[in-house]
Amino acid sequence: xxxxxxxxxxxxxxxxxxxxxxxxxxxxxxxxxxxxxxxxxxxxxxxxxxxxxxxxxxxxxxxxxxxxxxxxxxxxxxxxxxxxxxxxxxxxxxxxxxxxxxxxxxxxxxxxxxxxxxxxxxxxxxxxxxxxxxxxxxxxxxxxxxxxxxxxxxxxxxxxxxxxxxxxxxxxxxxxxxxxxxxxxxxxxxxxxxxxxxxxxxxxxxxxxxxxxxxxxxxxxxxxxxxxxxxx
Amino acid sequence: xxxxxxxxxxxxxxxxxxxxxxxxxxxxxxxxxxxxxxxxxxxxxxxxxxxxxxxxxxxxxxxxxxxxxxxxxxxxxxxxxxxxxxxxxx
Numbered sequence: 001x002x003x004x005x006x007x008x009x010x011x012x013x014x015x016x017x018x019x020x021x022x023x024x025x026x027x028x029x030x031x032x033x034x035x036x037x038x039x040x041x042x043x044x045x046x047x048x049x050x051x052x053x054x055x056x057x058x059x060x061x062x063x064x065x066x067x068x069x070x071x072x073x074x075x076x077x078x079x080x081x082x083x084x085x086x087x088x089x090x091x092x093x094x095x096x097x098x099x100x101x102x103x104x105x106x107x108x109x110x111x112x113x114x115x116x117x118x119x120x121x122x123x124x125x126x127x128x129x130x131x132x133x134x135x136x137x138x139x140x141x142x143x144x145x146x147x148x149x150x151x152x153x154x155x156x157x158x159x160x161x162x163x164x165x166x167x168x169x170x171x172x173x174x175x176x177x178x179x180x181x182x183x184x185x186x187x188x189x190x191x192x193x194x195x196x197x198x199x200x201x202x203x204x205x206x207x208x209x210x211x212x213x214x215x216x217x218x219x220x221x222x223x224x225x226x227x228x229x230x231x232x
Numbered sequence: 233x234x235x236x237x238x239x240x241x242x243x244x245x246x247x248x249x250x251x252x253x254x255x256x257x258x259x260x261x262x263x264x265x266x267x268x269x270x271x272x273x274x275x276x277x278x279x280x281x282x283x284x285x286x287x288x289x290x291x292x293x294x295x296x297x298x299x300x301x302x303x304x305x306x307x308x309x310x311x312x313x314x315x316x317x318x319x320x321x322x
Contacts, residue, residue: 058300058301059303062300062303063300066300095303101305102303102305102306104246104247104306105249105250106249107247107249108249109249109250109253147247149246149305149306150305151245151305154305183247183249
């Protein structure tokens with residue numbers, strides 16, 4: 001399978017994603033500079049990595065959304081190709097309207113850098129089907145703007161369409177105010193587009209894909225994506 | 233030249249934790265009449281007016297606001313447009 005990891009000025013998780021996909025999972029990975037107007041041919045999955053694209057100027061992800069490579073990403077998504085936005089990548093996908101909603105400043109205004117627990121809400125998406133629904137994953141977050149927000153009508157569509165992929169929870173999988181680190185609406189940590197081929201999530205699975213890094217829960221998501229691609 | 237003065241603010245339905253914190257600071261300073269504070273952005277945009285009518289300029293600024301300068305899912309914007317000799321240079 002062939003992955004394309006995008007690289008914007010200010011991306012800083014691009015090489016972590018390349019390492020996980022290329023070294024840990026032994027997949028073909030291309031690092032794609034944002035000024036490229038095309039993705040490498042036969043790209044199966046585009047990963048939009050974390051970081052501070054364009055210094056978070058104006059709004060997180062707002063400027064990156066207009067980078068030349070994004071037109072190719074939109075076309076890839078329209079064809080049903082997988083697109084996976086992590087942290088700043090989620091913000092870029094939200095600004096692009098590839099996934100619904102927006103990411104606001106964390107409710108306590110602090111940059112949060114720690115592990116959180118996530119409840120897998122969907123066990124049948126391309127990114128989660130190696131994971132049983134309800135399973136609790138432990139993944140790191142590192143963001144200042146991860147407070148998920150959408151209008152009530154959008155939320156209704158999200159819930160009706162089962163587009164919530166992950167929610168912040170406690171170690172036992174319960175949704176509590178204390179386990180929602182940033183004030184996200186309905187504890188939402190990750191959402192899918194309507195078709196289910198685009199995922200945006202704030203936590204970092206690539207930072208939890210080897211025991212040496214303190215956890216391997218993130219690997220299940222990469223394995224899901226791989227399995228989804230090989231069985232298409 | 234045209235000068236557009238643009239204000240971008242969070243919609244009333246969106247929590248503004250920075251505004252709340254700054255408003256609370258004013259109250260702590262003794263300004264007890266402070267009942268609320270919303271923080272936003274102010275942008276000055278200068279446009280070349282050659283071949284650009286005021287109506288067209290307004291429509292262009294409107295487009296720039298809705299496409300990039302504001303995220304209309306969470307923000308609203310308003311602007312004024314005036315003809316000027318000079319303005320902010322990009």
